[in-house]
Amino acid sequence: MSEDLKKGLEGVLVAESSLSVIDGDAGKLVYRGYTIEDLATGASYEEVLYLLWYGHLPNASELEEFESEMASEREVDDDVLTTVRAMAESDENPMAALRTAVSMLSAYDPAPEDADPTDEAVNLATGRRITAKVPTLVAAFTRIRDGEDPIEPREDLGHAANFLYMLNGEEPDDVAADVFDQALVLHADHGLNASTFSAMVTASTLSDLHSSVTAAIGTLKGPLHGGANQDVMEMLKEVDDAERDPLEWVKNALDGGRRVSGFGHRVYDVKDPRAKILGERSKELGEAAGSVKWYEMSTTIEEYMQEEKGLAPNVDFYSASTYYQMGIPIDIFTPIFAMSRVGGWVAHVIEYIEDNRLIRPRARYTGPSPEETEFVPIEER
Ligand SMILES: CC(=O)SCCNC(=O)CCNC(=O)[C@H](O)C(C)(C)COP(=O)(O)OP(=O)(O)OC[C@H]1O[C@@H](n2cnc3c(N)ncnc32)[C@H](O)[C@@H]1OP(=O)(O)O
Numbered sequence: 001m002s003e004d005l006k007k008g009l010e011g012v013l014v015a016e017s018s019l020s021v022i023d024g025d026a027g028k029l030v031y032r033g034y035t036i037e038d039l040a041t042g043a044s045y046e047e048v049l050y051l052l053w054y055g056h057l058p059n060a061s062e063l064e065e066f067e068s069e070m071a072s073e074r075e076v077d078d079d080v081l082t083t084v085r086a087m088a089e090s091d092e093n094p095m096a097a098l099r100t101a102v103s104m105l106s107a108y109d110p111a112p113e114d115a116d117p118t119d120e121a122v123n124l125a126t127g128r129r130i131t132a133k134v135p136t137l138v139a140a141f142t143r144i145r146d147g148e149d150p151i152e153p154r155e156d157l158g159h160a161a162n163f164l165y166m167l168n169g170e171e172p173d174d175v176a177a178d179v180f181d182q183a184l185v186l187h188a189d190h191g192l193n194a195s196t197f198s199a200m201v202t203a204s205t206l207s208d209l210h211s212s213v214t215a216a217i218g219t220l221k222g223p224l225h226g227g228a229n230q231d232v233m234e235m236l237k238e239v240d241d242a243e244r245d246p247l248e249w250v251k252n253a254l255d256g257g258r259r260v261s262g263f264g265h266r267v268y269d270v271k272d273p274r275a276k277i278l279g280e281r282s283k284e285l286g287e288a289a290g291s292v293k294w295y296e297m298s299t300t301i302e303e304y305m306q307e308e309k310g311l312a313p314n315v316d317f318y319s320a321s322t323y324y325q326m327g328i329p330i331d332i333f334t335p336i337f338a339m340s341r342v343g344g345w346v347a348h349v350i351e352y353i354e355d356n357r358l359i360r361p362r363a364r365y366t367g368p369s370p371e372e373t374e375f376v377p378i379e380e381r
């Protein structure tokens with residue numbers, strides 16, 4: 001075995017996957033053969049879930065049946081809502097609350113306790129239930145935290161529109177529902193990103209799907225991964241509130257050795273194709289509201305980061321101002337990412353464990369050898 005050390009597993013191939021592929025030089029993303037641009041403009045989040053989970057785009061009747069199955073699974077048990085309330089009232093971090101709530105869902109899930117963890121039909125049904133319930137958990141947490149009562153899901157709305165309805169208490173207009181649905185499509189899958197890999201590591205021990213998704217949520221939470229969308233908006237707000245020059249803020253951050261959230265990527269060397277689409281949405285939302293200040297601030301920073309650091313924006317950079325202009329609270333930007341990516345986590349787990357092998361890399365040992373140490377019993381230390 002080669003002793004080459006690949007810190008952060010950069011470039012290491014660990015699995016085969018037919019789910020999504022990234023061309024990091026050209027800035028292209030494809031789900032099962034379909035470009036992200038075609039899917040973002042032509043397919044709903046439910047269609048993309050179907051594509052990822054069942055291997056092909058649904059026809060009209062397949063989609064209708066799938067949408068109604070998903071919609072019928074949205075409600076969560078009262079015990080789970082009680083725990084969500086306790087976490088919201090004690091101001092728990094929204095991603096931590098989501099991680100706990102998803103873990104708790106398993107206690108109320110109808111899948112048999114002794115189900116074979118590699119049973120695809122069981123995993124598809126469980127994955128569908130988890131994916132259907134995540135928006136209900138996020139909306140309930142946010143409303144309770146903001147001093148409002150949670151709103152029950154509706155079955156007659158699509159996945160995106162129903163979430164906005166549960167969040168705001170009123171049906172979204174078509175523009176809001178479309179922009180949000182598109183954001184869900186764009187975030188659904190992205191190769192072996194850290195949270196997906198985390199889900200796969202858990203699944204590879206033949207653990208259960210709730211455990212995999214719980215592990216993935218914990219991984220997505222970090223600021224180097226999904227947590228960056230919240231950090232981007234906090235940066236833009238800080239600059240705006242203090243009426244500072246955005247470039248002065250960015251230079252200061254870089255001079256202080258800090259990273260600018262929303263820039264850089266392990267796989268893309270050029271602008272993330274999702275950032276291109278979300279940038280357009282951010283601009284359109286600004287134009288509709290009569291001010292493109294968030295978009296302009298973002299493009300100013302983008303140009304500077306590209307010229308000075310050679311770093312291009314990733315998906316989190318423009319999702320931030322898109323969500324903000326839709327009135328979504330900043331600290332649920334990352335739970336919204338999870339709401340979409342759960343589809344990808346489920347798909348990768350099912351794909352990987354079909355031909356499972358325990359994921360277990362090695363570390364190069366740099367500690368002392370037994371010749372360099374002498375064991376001393378505790379009473380003599
Ligand atoms: C959905 C997603 O997960 S997209 C990514 C979201 N995360 C962020 O936006 C956080 C900011 N970005 C980053 O921290 C990184 O670009 C990552 C974590 C996304 C990718 O990291 P890696 O591929 O491991 O690159 P690595 O961390 O080795 O960085 C390479 C160099 O670029 C620099 N760099 C990378 N990103 C940034 C950034 N956003 N701001 C400033 N410098 C950066 C690093 O400091 C490093 O410089 P050095 O070689 O002089 O030390």
Ligand SMILES: O=C([O-])CC(=O)C(=O)O
Nearest residue numbers: 190192193194266314315
């Ligand atoms: O692929 C990655 O490393 C991070 C990312 O953009 C994503 O998960 O969407």
